[in-house]
Amino acid sequence: xxxxxxxxxxxxxxxxxxxxxxxxxxxxxxxxxxxxxxxxxxxxxxxxxxxxxxxxxxxxxxxxxxxxxxxxxxxxxxxxxxxxxxxxxxxxxxxxxxxxxxxxxxxxxxxxxxxxxxxxxxxxxxxxxxxxxxxxxxxxxxxxxxxxxxxxxxxxxxxxxxxxxxxxxxxxxxxxxxxxxxxxxxxxxxxxxxxxxxxxxxxxxxxxxxxxxxxxxxxxxxxxxxxxxxxxxxxxxxxxxxxxxxxxxxxxxxxxxxxxxxxxxxxxxxxxxxxxxxxxxxxxxxxxxxxxxxxxxxxxxxxxxxxxxxxxxxxxxxxxxxxxxxxxxxxxxxxxxxxxxxxxxxxxxxxxxxxxxxxxxxxxxxxxxxxxxxxxxxxxxxxxx
Amino acid sequence: xxxxxxxxxxxxxxxxxxxxxxxxxxxxxxxxxxxxxxxxxxxxxxxxxxxxxxxxxxxxxxxxxxxxxxxxxxxxxxxxxxxxxxxxxxxxxxxxxxxxxxxxxxxxxxxxxxxxxxxxxxxxxxxxxxxxxxxxxxxxxxxxx
Numbered sequence: 001x002x003x004x005x006x007x008x009x010x011x012x013x014x015x016x017x018x019x020x021x022x023x024x025x026x027x028x029x030x031x032x033x034x035x036x037x038x039x040x041x042x043x044x045x046x047x048x049x050x051x052x053x054x055x056x057x058x059x060x061x062x063x064x065x066x067x068x069x070x071x072x073x074x075x076x077x078x079x080x081x082x083x084x085x086x087x088x089x090x091x092x093x094x095x096x097x098x099x100x101x102x103x104x105x106x107x108x109x110x111x112x113x114x115x116x117x118x119x120x121x122x123x124x125x126x127x128x129x130x131x132x133x134x135x136x137x138x139x140x141x142x143x144x145x146x147x148x149x150x151x152x153x154x155x156x157x158x159x160x161x162x163x164x165x166x167x168x169x170x171x172x173x174x175x176x177x178x179x180x181x182x183x184x185x186x187x188x189x190x191x192x193x194x195x196x197x198x199x200x201x202x203x204x205x206x207x208x209x210x211x212x213x214x215x216x217x218x219x220x221x222x223x224x225x226x227x228x229x230x231x232x233x234x235x236x237x238x239x240x241x242x243x244x245x246x247x248x249x250x251x252x253x254x255x256x257x258x259x260x261x262x263x264x265x266x267x268x269x270x271x272x273x274x275x276x277x278x279x280x281x282x283x284x285x286x287x288x289x290x291x292x293x294x295x296x297x298x299x300x301x302x303x304x305x306x307x308x309x310x311x312x313x314x315x316x317x318x319x320x321x322x323x324x325x326x327x328x329x330x331x332x333x334x335x336x337x338x339x340x341x342x343x344x345x346x347x348x349x350x351x352x353x354x355x356x357x358x359x360x361x362x363x364x365x366x367x368x369x370x371x372x373x374x375x376x377x378x379x380x381x382x383x384x385x
Numbered sequence: 386x387x388x389x390x391x392x393x394x395x396x397x398x399x400x401x402x403x404x405x406x407x408x409x410x411x412x413x414x415x416x417x418x419x420x421x422x423x424x425x426x427x428x429x430x431x432x433x434x435x436x437x438x439x440x441x442x443x444x445x446x447x448x449x450x451x452x453x454x455x456x457x458x459x460x461x462x463x464x465x466x467x468x469x470x471x472x473x474x475x476x477x478x479x480x481x482x483x484x485x486x487x488x489x490x491x492x493x494x495x496x497x498x499x500x501x502x503x504x505x506x507x508x509x510x511x512x513x514x515x516x517x518x519x520x521x522x523x524x525x526x527x528x529x530x
Contacts, residue, residue, distance in 0.1 A: 124460035133395045134426045137524060138482045138494050139456055139463045147454035148484065155452075155507040200455040200481075200502060246426070248484050248492040253452050 001099040005225035005232035006216030006382070014332040016184040017212035022057050022113040023069035023148055029214035029337075030070050030109055037218045039228060044218070045103040046076045050082055050090030050110040052335035054268065055125045066109060083129045084285060085371030086110065087215070087339025090379035094219045095235055100116025104221040110340030111214035120209050129372045130245045131224040143207055144246055145373045147199035150288040152253035154201070156303070159291060161201050163306035165192035167287035168205040169317060171323050175330025177356045182211045182332030206287040211332030215340040217347070231351045236364070237270030237381035239263070246375050254303075256370060258377035259296035266366075267298075270381040274298030277320060277381075278362040279349045281342040283370035284327040293368055294322070297379075316359055324349075324357045339378065342367035350384040390522045393462060399429035404442070407515040407523040412446055412493065415439040425474035444487055446513035447530060451492060455502050462517045483527050485511050495525040 010033025012025055018027075026049075034041055040348045049063035057067065063079035082089040087110035094108035114122055153159045169189055175181040187205060195204035220271060225232040241261035244250060251257060267273060274297060282297065284290035291305035299320045300308045308314060314322040325345040327329055345364035348354045367380045386408055388401035399459040406413045416423045417431035418438040425444060430437045431474070456479055481497040483505070497505065511527040518524060 084461050118461070120459075120461040123458060124462055127460040128394075133392050133398070135494060136460075137391060137393050138457055138496060139479070140482070140494075141456055141458065141460050142480070143458065144456040147456070148452040151454060151507065152452040196457070198458045199457075200457070233462055249490070253484075 001234065002101060003222040004095050004235045005220055005222070005229065006217050006343065006347050007220045007225050007229040007232055008033045008039060009347045010034070010036055010216040011180045011341060011344050012214045013180055014211050014213035014334060016115050018115065020212070022051075022062055022111055023065040025113060025212060025214040026066040026109050026111040027070055027378065029111070029216040030043065030107065033216035033218055037050060037228060039105065039218060041071065044075070044105045044107045045368045046097055047072055047078070047109065048090045048094045048345070049077055049105040050081070050086040050108070050336040050340060051079060052081055052086040052112060053125060056117060056122070058116060058293040066111065079205050082376045082378070083371040084283065084333065084335050085339060085369040085376050085378050086336040087341065088369035088380065089240070089339065089376070090336070091217065091339055091343050092238055092240060092378055093257055095238060096218075098219050098221050103223045106219045107216060108219060108340060109216045110337040112334035112336040113212050114210045115212050116335060120212060121284055134246055141199060143199035143202050146286040146288055147202045148247065149292065150286070151254055153288060153292065156254050157306065159306035161193065162189065164202070164206050164287040164289065165189050166309045167284065167290045168192045168329055170309065171284060171327040171329035174324045174357055175326025178326045178331055181326040181330050182209050182213070183330050202286055202288070208285045208328035208333040211334045213332060213334035213337045213341070215337045215344050217340060217343050226229065231384065233347045233350045234383050234385065235348060235380065236272070236383040237266040237268070238318055239265035239269065239379045240376065241265070242376050243374050245375055250374070254292065255378060256292060256296055256374035258374050259293060259370065262377045262379040263297050266379040266381050270383070272364060272381065276364055277366045278364050279346065279359040280320060280322050280366040280368065281325065281327070282322055282368040284329050285327065285333060287372070289370065290323065297366070299370060316357065321359045324354070324359065329359070339367065339369040342369060343380065346382050350382060386523070391524065400427045403427055404523055407525070408517055410515050411443040412513055412515055412525060413441050414444050414491065415441055423488070423491065425493060444491070444493070446487060447495065448485035448487035448493070448511065448513070450505070450507050450509045450511055451484045451486050453497065453505050454482055454506060455479055455481040481505060483511070485513060485527055487513065493525060495527040497527045499528060
């Protein structure tokens with residue numbers, strides 16, 4: 001396999017983007033990505049588009065809207081889908097294109113337009129990201145699934161609602177420093193704790209946001225990367241793992257098995273340990289998900305995730321800074337864009353371009369993206385040279 | 386009875402008798418006739434040995450609570466047309482849901498209409514019981530033993 005680098009990044013403003021359609025959002029990110037790389041679109045050989053929901057975009061092949069609108073035809077565009085992990089699966093697919101030798105320059109676009117449909121319908125669509133036959137009849141929603149994980153984690157490990165809220169406080173703090181974030185505002189513990197319950201014990205501020213947005217990256221082979229970019233960021237390890245459709249059949253309800261499997265593979269491929277990671281973006285669709293991710297990725301021992309945030313070890317300056325771009329929690333979670341946005345953030349960090357949120361001398365970064373309730377998990381480890 | 390009286394949306398499956406069995410008071414599982422692996426929810430095909438000859442048998446619904454929640458912001462299907470929200474006489478007063486383990490690795494999800502949220506404790510003993518609703522739909526509830 002050939003070496004692959006990220007040589008361009010682009011990020012649109014995340015939020016309730018009632019001013020823009022799916023294809024227009026994608027255009028913003030693609031334009032920014034091409035500007036960043038200095039590569040004209042005509043030199044890009046192939047593209048991969050991550051869009052999770054036809055139901056959100058109210059179209060059967062929304063990816064065709066994207067390649068049409070940016071003017072990519074007649075070159076190949078390949079759409080991938082994996083619920084909330086769609087973006088990272090698109091990144092992985094782009095990497096496969098370059099690593100295999102199929103192309104030297106590949107554009108990866110992640111985009112989702114979620115607010116065109118009413119919130120109750122969005123909740124319904126997301127709920128069917130669980131098992132649409134066997135779980136949906138019990139009124140399950142995404143907050144509901146993660147609430148069940150939270151209750152199990154609290155019973156098994158003594159994790160507290162206060163610790164969950166601390167994750168929200170951290171991610172909102174960093175979101176306030178990220179101009180692309182959906183909700184650029186700080187919150188305090190009291191505000192997080194006093195917000196209304198969405199699914200017991202998860203409150204409003206434990207939940208990520210229903211967001212519109214897009215992100216894009218340009219991938220290049222080694223030779224092209226060295227010619228194009230002064231600061232290429234290299235893929236060092238990649239993994240994808242899966243688990244059962246239904247949470248009722250999981251061996252553990254306090255851990256995401258696919259995360260643990262994927263972590264093992266990615267660390268091995270990159271030849272690094274959890275303690276080597278300088279900065280990480282993890283899948284904080286809910287605050288409990290970030291705490292579980294700390295444990296599954298080996299940033300702390302099993303059951304110690306609540307204590308890790310309590311000790312502020314996941315802030316910049318701590319043992320392992322996590323989601324210092326605001327995370328899904330505050331930056332927002334436009335499904336198809338999220339995984340690509342994670343890669344954009346890690347690239348910024350490894351280039352030393354993250355401004356106030358910069359982790360000093362970051363050399364190795366990790367992205368962790370969970371689809372659904374853990375049916376699929378994609379992890380990428382990046383290095384700068 | 387149509388399977389979607391249980392599933393709400395999907396109707397076409399090889400295990401559609403599950404809904405009929407619920408209506409007559411049984412929560413059914415399937416077991417592989419070749420390797421013996423038991424499944425709940427029931428499956429028409431065994432993923433352990435790729436065999437498709439399955440045997441149906443009722444589950445004893447007693448088990449321990451593995452986890453639970455109470456969803457205050459319901460999906461559209463349950464929120465918009467209130468009578469479809471089982472056990473919900475008052476608008477937006479939802480019903481807890483939980484998961485019990487009835488045999489090693491076999492877990493049943495169900496509504497918990499008669500149990501106050503404050504009294505729910507993980508590990509408590511409960512029984513999964515089929516229930517026919519007023520609108521003719523069938524579902525599963527978890528009750529105190």
